[in-house]
Amino acid sequence: MRIAVPNKGRLHDPAVDLLDRAGLHVVDGADRKLYADTVDPDVTILYARAADIPEYVSDGAADVGITGLDQVREADAGDLVDMLDLEFGACKLVLAAPEESAIESVADLAGGTVATEFPNITRNYFDEQGIDVEIAEVSGATELTPHVDIADAIVDITSTGTTLRMNRLAVIDDVLESSVRLFAREDVTDDEKVQQVTMALRSVKSAEGKRYLMMNVPEDNLEAVEDVIPGLGGPTIMDIAGEEMVAVHAVVDERHVFETINDLKAEGATGILVTEIERMVK
């Protein structure tokens, strides 16, 4: 089974880090190599440009790929199945025009020109709106084009909004919300290895933002303690030999840890430990 992973750019490090946390450590992955092995002899990595990954997966050079939804939509590369939202690389494709221009809605662009690195997404967007525009494909610095009379508006990626602001461009409409996903070719979604890799990555995502609480609780207060531990199924309770205390383990949302610990202390819990969780396999 082969996984296509971004070879450089902003998606490379988080993708490799995620595979690592899923236990799929890359071995012998020296810089600038095309392929790398992983600790699983049946799983190899193919390093490719984020924009090429959809095509590589649909053509069979890899079976699954890690790349942005924007890249998959732009590639129009056969039927890729969105297996899992990996939740990094979040950004939006937006339609934007110069702040001082007369363009205030999509309709104002009829007969105009829109510059973009995403001609297919842009074409589909305007087709759906029933608005006829010329599309000027560029390969970067899209934000400059409206200021040099190449285009009236752009469709481009924004995340913090800094680049749009610096170029005095106002958002007219959201075109696509994107984040990095695990994609699989349709014919391999049920393969055992594909399922195993998906499960491993999902287990890392499930553990993010969760903490493991361990504590000792007087037997008599157990019910009260169970009441203050929020959600995620009942806690695990273990007898402590020869004592009138029980050990309680539970998974809680990180956001609730501060409050929960205060509540637990009030109910007589002692020796409370809070630890991170690497993976949660359901």
Ligand SMILES: Nc1ncnc2c1ncn2[C@@H]1O[C@H](COP(=O)(O)OP(=O)(O)OP(=O)(O)O)[C@@H](O)[C@H]1O
């Ligand atoms: N602010 C952002 N700008 C660009 N891409 C982003 C941003 N936030 C998330 N992404 C995602 O990263 C992808 C771009 O990956 P890419 O490998 O091209 O990174 P890069 O750092 O822009 O490298 P390059 O120098 O090749 O442009 C986008 O298609 C999108 O899915």
Ligand SMILES: O=P(O)(O)OC[C@H]1O[C@H](OP(=O)(O)OP(=O)(O)O)[C@H](O)[C@@H]1O
């Ligand atoms: O909303 P912001 O946080 O400002 O991010 C958006 C900018 O980031 C990307 O460029 P990138 O840094 O990838 O440079 P590039 O044009 O060389 O790809 C993208 O093309 C936008 O220009």
Ligand SMILES: [Mg+2]
């Ligand atoms: Mg870029």
